[in-house]
Amino acid sequence: MITFEGVTKRYRDGTVAVDDLSLEVPTGAITVFVGPSGCGKTTSLRMINRMIDATSGRIALDGQDVREIDPPTLRRGIGYVIQQAGLFPHRKIVDNVATVPYLLGWSRKKARARAMELLELVGLDASLASRYPFQLSGGQQQRVGVARALAADPPVLLMDEPFSAVDPIVRASLQDELLRLQSELRKTIVFVTHDIDEAVKLGDTVAVMRVGGRLAQMAGPATLLTEPADDFVREFLGRDRGIRRLSFISAKEVRLSPAPSALVIDEDGRPLGWRTGDGLAAYGTFNPETDSLRVALDAALLSPNGIAVAVDEAGRVRGVAGRDAIDELLAEHAPPAAGPFRDAGSPRAAGSPPAGSPPGGSGAGISEGVPT
Amino acid sequence: MSEEPLIRWDWIARNWANGSPTAISVLLENHVVTAFLPVLLGLIVAVPLGLACVRWRWLYQPTAALMNVTYSLPSLVLFSIFLSITGLTRSTVVIPLTFFALAILIPAVVDGLASVPDSVRQSAVAMGFRPARRLLLVELPVAVPVVLAGLRVATVSSISLVSVGALIGQGGLGNLFIDGWQRQFYTPIVVGIVLIVVLAVLADGLLVLAQRLLTPWSRARRTT
Ligand SMILES: Nc1ncnc2c1ncn2[C@@H]1O[C@H](COP(=O)(O)OP(=O)(O)O)[C@@H](O)[C@H]1O
Ligand SMILES: [Mg+2]
Numbered sequence: 001m002i003t004f005e006g007v008t009k010r011y012r013d014g015t016v017a018v019d020d021l022s023l024e025v026p027t028g029a030i031t032v033f034v035g036p037s038g039c040g041k042t043t044s045l046r047m048i049n050r051m052i053d054a055t056s057g058r059i060a061l062d063g064q065d066v067r068e069i070d071p072p073t074l075r076r077g078i079g080y081v082i083q084q085a086g087l088f089p090h091r092k093i094v095d096n097v098a099t100v101p102y103l104l105g106w107s108r109k110k111a112r113a114r115a116m117e118l119l120e121l122v123g124l125d126a127s128l129a130s131r132y133p134f135q136l137s138g139g140q141q142q143r144v145g146v147a148r149a150l151a152a153d154p155p156v157l158l159m160d161e162p163f164s165a166v167d168p169i170v171r172a173s174l175q176d177e178l179l180r181l182q183s184e185l186r187k188t189i190v191f192v193t194h195d196i197d198e199a200v201k202l203g204d205t206v207a208v209m210r211v212g213g214r215l216a217q218m219a220g221p222a223t224l225l226t227e228p229a230d231d232f233v234r235e236f237l238g239r240d241r242g243i244r245r246l247s248f249i250s251a252k253e254v255r256l257s258p259a260p261s262a263l264v265i266d267e268d269g270r271p272l273g274w275r276t277g278d279g280l281a282a283y284g285t286f287n288p289e290t291d292s293l294r295v296a297l298d299a300a301l302l303s304p305n306g307i308a309v310a311v312d313e314a315g316r317v318r319g320v321a322g323r324d325a326i327d328e329l330l331a332e333h334a335p336p337a338a339g340p341f342r343d344a345g346s347p348r349a350a351g352s353p354p355a356g357s358p359p360g361g362s363g364a365g366i367s368e369g370v371p372t
Numbered sequence: 373m374s375e376e377p378l379i380r381w382d383w384i385a386r387n388w389a390n391g392s393p394t395a396i397s398v399l400l401e402n403h404v405v406t407a408f409l410p411v412l413l414g415l416i417v418a419v420p421l422g423l424a425c426v427r428w429r430w431l432y433q434p435t436a437a438l439m440n441v442t443y444s445l446p447s448l449v450l451f452s453i454f455l456s457i458t459g460l461t462r463s464t465v466v467i468p469l470t471f472f473a474l475a476i477l478i479p480a481v482v483d484g485l486a487s488v489p490d491s492v493r494q495s496a497v498a499m500g501f502r503p504a505r506r507l508l509l510v511e512l513p514v515a516v517p518v519v520l521a522g523l524r525v526a527t528v529s530s531i532s533l534v535s536v537g538a539l540i541g542q543g544g545l546g547n548l549f550i551d552g553w554q555r556q557f558y559t560p561i562v563v564g565i566v567l568i569v570v571l572a573v574l575a576d577g578l579l580v581l582a583q584r585l586l587t588p589w590s591r592a593r594r595t596t
Contacts, residue, residue, distance in 0.1 A: 049498060075497070075499065076500035078498075082495060085491070086491035086492050087492075089514060089589050089590075091589075100499050103499065103501065148499075
């Protein structure tokens, strides 16, 4: 666990990049710091591995103040990934990945063997090992960056906008890859981004920061979408919060009905389309075991009759769900009486002052909700 | 005199290695040594000095200014200054040429270190390199292409500048020019020019080769 206790960073020129930040980063989960550019995300991240030292306050790693640890030693135990990958241009990929093992004094053979394992883990072909960074695409370089950060198996991983510089398709696949890796590795990850969609997709917990390095709200992504603490968070989350929230509700509990005869099915049980007067019409499918309610709703909207087709892993029809079935589940997961006056009581950031603290404090969600 | 051909091959054959201190081969050897010594000395001084300029930023301005002044002085002026100290020796040529080399190499080292991408430096810090190791294993190697480019310029200009030393009899192949002008005899002049050009091209070629071998990772290699 990483603990920030009243951490403030004031740069020499007087800029307060982080102001009295208190929060807890739980072990084995992804915590995302998100906020507009210049709000102090990078500064917060770098105070963890002491690339920047806090002006006041305390940051502890499993209870130990990071300032008690010699910086290079501390850093070798913390993986770090940045936007431009920052690979060493003069070293082959395999040696780039083996950087920290070399620093830790592993033998060349052992370090390289470990590097090869990691290249495979992040989905890179072994033939890339003997190339130089300039011979790789941006997405590949970013994967190498992740492999390098993981090489010495550090319990903590810091990632500063690691996927911001690649195109959207590559970004999406890198995000999926990270989630897959994390489900195996269970690292304590602090992930910095300015992209709220990325934050909501990746974070087990999302800390929304506002300019001046203040915590606006810290919550799970679903809670964040349903109950933004204040106007700033609401605006930052953008439109479609209601729909996006459905991504966090499993479609497992959707009540399925037997497929009606209008659904044409092939001999393997896979759907072919809805029978209409002049042939087959489009259909949408979802897998209740793995998909979210958002996918189920989308599938319903794709069919002319508003009925989503539930399929199993192999794509065989298991039943159908009409909009009524989806609505039932939506009602069950309706946000708890959301509204401006609820916000005061919504879960708030760790360490934020209780309601009634002086105006201008970093209190999450109290600005508009406190009755006067 | 109008009969004098541009080149007399028999003169070259007789004077290539005749045991005299003014034989062409001896002058060639002198030229090589007098040209390379300053570059070598310059490199040895420029690396630590360049590092110091990067470490203590305020040092760079005065150092660069001093080097530029040196560079803008006619080489003859420098030679005559050192003539009064070191006399008619090779040092009188080598020392000023070392300053010329420094004027090119110090900025090359500084620029080379500045060419290390910030993301590379930052990630080296984040991986847990200590400063000395980071410099030695990351920053200096990444600076090599820029330093080598400076080294090429310094080497070629040093090879051509040595000739000026002929005025005090330490000009290597440059001595051939004086000999030729004095006697209105073209052959030594042509021989001197050709050998100096060949030397420069050869040295530059060797450095390009070194660059390819030392920095197979350099992107620039694809475009040059
Ligand atoms: N070295 C520095 N000196 C002075 N101000 C800085 C320095 N680094 C960052 N800042 C300022 O601190 C604030 C937070 O920066 P940063 O942590 O990089 O934000 P983010 O990563 O959220 O974009 C910004 O206003 C930035 O200009
Ligand atoms: Mg940043």
